[in-house]
Amino acid sequence: MSAFTGAGTLSRFVLRRDRIRLSVWTLALAGTTAAVVPVLDDMFSTEEERQGRAALMDTPTGIVFGGPGYGLDDYTLGPMMVNEMTMTLLIAMAVMSILHVVRHTRAEEESGRAELLRANVLGSGAPMAAALMTIALVNLVIGGVIALALIGFDLAVADSLAYGLGLALAGITFGAIAAVCAQVSEHGRSTSGLAFLAVGVLFMLRVVGDMAESGGNLLSWFSPFAWVQQAQPYHDLSWAPLALYGLVIVALVITAHLLSGRRDLGAGLVAARPGPAGAGRLLxxxxxxxxxxxxxxxxxxxxxxxxxxxxxxxxxxxxxxxxxxxxxxxxxxxxxxxxxxxxxxxxxxxxxxxxxxxxxxxxxxxxxxxxxxxxxxxxxxxxxxxxxxxxxxxxxxxxxxxxxxxxxxxxxxxxxxxxxxxxxxxxxxxxxxxxxxxxxxxxxxxxxxxxxxxxxxxxxxxxxxxxxxxxxxxxxxxxxxxxxxxxxxxxxxxxxxxxxxxxxxxxxxxxxxxxxxxxxxxxxxxxxxxxx
Amino acid sequence: MSAPAIDARGVDKYFGRFQALDKLDLTVRTGQVAGFLGPNGSGKSTTIRVLLGLLRADSGSVRLLGGDPWKEAVSLHRRLAYVPGDVSLWSNLTGGQAIDLMGRLRGGLDTRRKKAFLERFELDPTKKARTYSKGNRQKVALVAALASDAELLILDEPTSGLDPLMEAVFTECVREIKEEGRTVLLSSHILSEVEKLCDTVTIIRQGRTVESGTLDDLRHLTRSSVHAEVEHDPAPLAALPGVHDPEIDGHRISFSVDHAQMGAVLSQVTSLGVRSLVSNPPSLEELFMRHYGDELAALNGGTEGGERA
Incomplete structure (x- = not known):
């Protein structure tokens, strides 16, 4: 029996349990994006309006919630989409992926349900594998639908696919970050806290890097928030930055798997220490x-x-x-x-x-x-x-x-x-x-x-x-x-x-x-x- | 005589359309240890929660230590201690901290008694609650309750996670509590425990009180079981008055017998040439089985038939 025996069955079970939750996320994210494209197209229909908007994206607020600002010089629908929507989508996908992975790994262990499952023919790595596979699937579906929607609005096919894939890979990266955090902390709540903190720091790295220099400096490149836009869809497409996601995901998953091999079910990496035998004055x-x-x-x-x-x-x-x-x-x-x-x-x-x-x-x-x-x-x-x-x-x-x-x-x-x-x-x-x-x-x-x-x-x-x-x-x-x-x-x-x-x-x-x-x-x- | 410690009459409780308690009666006199029996889902915990003022009865009257458990919860709770069936503790607190906290929330704790009970239950108070097993979490709640000076202890299946040694310690502790003149309501489905400890027993089923009284009272209502092997054909025994549920297998026969007819039946058994004879006195288990086995199923007609097996 391998460490991943039963991961497939468990994945189907996860999808069954979360069918409504995941459908809502998918519909909300892909749907909002598909709805925003015609709105953008309509709202900024003249060259003048578009360049006025582009100027706004070159402000600090624009950079924080827009990105490094590729394609601002010719602000057509494609670059507009990437600049206006990417950060919102990434933040939402990060929240979705982290909550999902924590829910199906550490929170399950904490509740004792994982024990019930692991007593069956189920590999030690299967719950984490199932959580990651399902969140990968959901992210890919969301990215895919977004790409299709963009293609549907007559945007370049390759750029749309790269953009959708980049979003999906970023989402999976955030899920993998949560998987590592789940090994460190004993509680679901603190696991998500840790993962959100990590994601917040990564977001800030990109903001600081992008602020310092148009197109972002080296600091930006340390953040998965940057790579989708560094692939420069609808501007000067290059698939290479997306490979960074692959590398980081593999590294994170291996780290999480190795860490989980070093601990018992339900335990954190740090063992619980004995505490006081009685309550202090304050309690x-x-x-x-x-x-x-x-x-x-x-x-x-x-x-x-x-x-x-x-x-x-x-x-x-x-x-x-x-x-x-x-x-x-x-x-x-x-x-x-x-x-x-x-x-x-x-x-x-x-x-x-x-x-x-x-x-x-x-x-x-x-x-x-x-x-x-x-x-x-x-x-x-x-x-x-x-x-x-x-x-x-x-x-x-x-x-x-x-x-x-x-x-x-x-x-x-x-x-x-x-x-x-x-x-x-x-x-x-x-x-x-x-x-x-x-x-x-x-x-x-x-x-x-x-x-x-x-x-x-x-x-x-x-x-x-x-x-x-x-x-x-x-x-x-x-x-x-x-x-x-x-x-x-x-x-x-x-x-x-x-x-x-x-x-x-x-x-x-x-x-x-x-x-x-x-x-x-x-x-x-x-x-x-x-x-x- | 003073008012009963617990006096619930005709209590109904609905959860939506589901009726959890149906004209339930429960009386526990001060100083008694009362057993509260029923299968899973029969309404034991619901009754206890009504007694604690956590749920409000839809109708009927509930008096606890002479007060209204819903309206006077806080003042009444100073005088009682409760051990839930499934103890959930604060995972980052140690057992000792949880015990102290419970004591302080109730209004004081005798540290000497706490120490004594910790030793008797062999509980390490320095461990974090998340590392405790079910049994150890239960011990935490038990120590907190036993170390209190509460007049009334309400214990909801308190031994379900304890090993036999700890069960014996628990039995001992409850006996001491009783000697101190305190009242105990002990919900359980471990019949031997109730038999050992309780003065009175109330048996409920589907939210209804089906039997209540002292154990002796109840024993009169039931039968002993007899297993015999005889030299001659045991068939005639089956037809004797007072013999129930005979099962014949060659020369072997098993049946239950009303106590009033025991003498007559046994002399008949002897006359058939006894090879072996085992007779068990009516245990609480049989009492229990009688209520959850044939009698009530028959009473409730075919609708309950599915639950019999």
Whole structure:
């Protein structure tokens, strides 16, 4: 029996289990892309409009979320597609691939289901092989559909195929990164955290490299985010950069396989050490218990957002530099360089808020796992009231969301202040993120409401979060009408420092968040506890 | 006499359209060890969760330590300790930390008792919960419950993960708890355990109480089983009054017999020339089987037939 015996059967089982989840991802990614192409074609129909758009892509924001900027000089549909869509697609594919691989490797081991399977005729490497094969298949399908869609819109066949293949290979690379992370950490949650951190660092490498030099410098080449665009589809196609994906995937898979051979099922690479025989002074109530449980994730998220923010803050100097060397930008942005920097940074604050919102929702949703595992039952069987328990979970989530938001504002401010040598940016950006605080809290509050009153509606929460991110990231490009933009939770409050603070919407938004939190407490007080 | 520690009457509980509890009655007097028996899925854990105020009864009355378990959960829980059937702990905490935490959440823990029970259950409190086996997780919850000064212990299949040695330790501990005058509700499907420990037994099936009383009360309701090998044809025995379910295999016969007829039947067996004779007193198992075997299946008609085998 080889290490991979049963991988095929297991792959079919994985596809069966996740048929809806994977179909939704495939439809959403391939469908959005196919829908965006005619929109782009329509929106920028004249040469003038297209070159105006290209100028925008040559700004810092354009580089961060566009890429190294190949083909901007002749911005036809092909290059437009590659510049406008690639980063969004890659980030989404990274999220999909990491979640999938973790779900079918480490999370399975953690739950004990892997033990059940491994007791059958199943090789030790089969679960990981199945996770990787299925995610490879899904990525290839998505890449293939995108390539076909592009060919369908009369774009060059070879370039479209290369682009689709590049996207798919990038997705598989992110899955392979997750497979390595799954060997290191014992928990599904920390595995995905580690993988997302790695992907975030790789994204930043590309951003910094692409900012430094048009077309990217050596730093960009260290990032799988770069290689799709370095193949230069619709500009000067070269397949060679795509080979890098192949090499890296093989290296990662071999690493993961070797690491997994060095450990037991369910164990991490680092063995669990004995701990204290009794609880310390601090661990005496539900709030300290929550903090104890979430400590790792609060620190990780705060640090990750801080790092992200500092690195984006320091890009302010690039904005300044571009503004000085490229007089055309004045025509677009006006003459005040501070306005341009402020516009860039206020745009980045919305990413901080999105991150904090996702964190808040995840933090609250932990209560569901606690409940279904029976730990909530155990706690409530002691002299702990339901409102006290749920309320403390909400308080911990709210305070740590505030932490993440402040870390983001502080990071942006410090980064910008350091490179621009102007301390005022710290205060400005702290104000900017705090002015968006209700938007960072609203998904946590909604998660609480769902848990307290209607646990089955969790899907709705993710739907709205997904839509809000889509509208905020892509809405401008896709020319969403005002009402559609206003459906995004992140578009309801003005963005400082470019826009002015308005007290009334802020108070109303905060009130809605508090109301949802309060209703969730009433709901949790009055419902049956659900234990699996 | 004071109010019973647990007094549930006519409790109904629905999950959607599924009826988990159906006019369930359960009474446990203070100071008693009460067995709570039923097969998987019969509603034992649901009943316990209603008693703990984790689920709200749809109808009927539930009193626990003289209070309403739904409305007065917090104050009542100071006076009770609970061991769930499937203990899930915080994976990054050690067993010792979890025990202390549970004690503190309940309002205090006697560290001397904690130490004593840790030793008796041979539990290493410095191990992280994720490295514990099912049995060890159960021990954590047991030590936390036993080391408390709770008046009432609610134990949901507490020995399902313990080895026989630890089961013996557990039996011992429950006896001590009883001597201290505390009340125990012990849900189980391990009948010997219930037989050893319990003053009263309540048997439920499909959310309904089908039998309850002291073990002696219940024994009167049942039969002993007899296996005999005789020299002559054993067929006449089958026709005797009080003999049930006879099975004849050549000179061998097995049957069960009502206690009232035992003397008459045995003298008939003897008259046929006994080669061997084994008679088992009615065990709880037979009580149990009687309720989950023929009687209720017959009572419920053909609809339940599929569950018999």
């Amino acid at each position: 005496r109530g539900v709030t300290t218990l929550q903090l104890n449980q979430q400590r790792g994730s609060i620190i990780a998220w705060t640090l990750a957002v801080l790092l992200f923010a500092v690195s984006f803050g320091t890009l302010a100097t690039e904005v300044e530099g571009m503004f000085e060397t490229n007089p055309d930008l004045e025509a677009v942005f006006g003459t005040d360089v501070d306005d341009v920097i402020g516009g860039f940074l206020s745009f980045v604050t919305s990413y901080v808020i999105m991150g904090a919102a996702a964190f808040g929702a995840l933090s609250v949703l932990r209560m569901r796992a606690e409940e279904s595992s029976g730990r909530t039952e155990l706690v409530l069987s002691a002299a702990v009231g339901r409102v006290a328990l749920f309320g403390s979970a909400l308080a911990v989530a709210a305070v740590s969301t505030l932490f993440v938001v402040v870390a983001g504002g502080l990071g942006l401010g410090l980064g910008a202040a350091a490179v621009l040598e102007d301390g005022a940016w710290v205060g400005r950006l702290l104000q900017a993120v705090l002015a968006q605080l209700p938007a960072a809290m609203v998904f946590g509050a909604l998660a609480a409401l769902v848990l307290g009153a209607a646990p089955r509606l969790t899907g709705l929460l993710w739907l709205w979060l997904g839509y809000s991110i889509l509208a905020t990231v892509m809405g401008g490009l896709l020319e969403f009408p005002d009402w559609a933009m206003n459906l995004s939770a992140f578009e309801l409050l003005p963005r400082l420092p470019v826009e002015d603070f308005e007290p009334l919407p802020y108070v109303l938004y905060s009130g809605a968040v508090l109301l949802a939190g309060a209703l969730s407490l009433v709901g949790f007080r009055n419902r049956d506890l659900a234990t699996a």
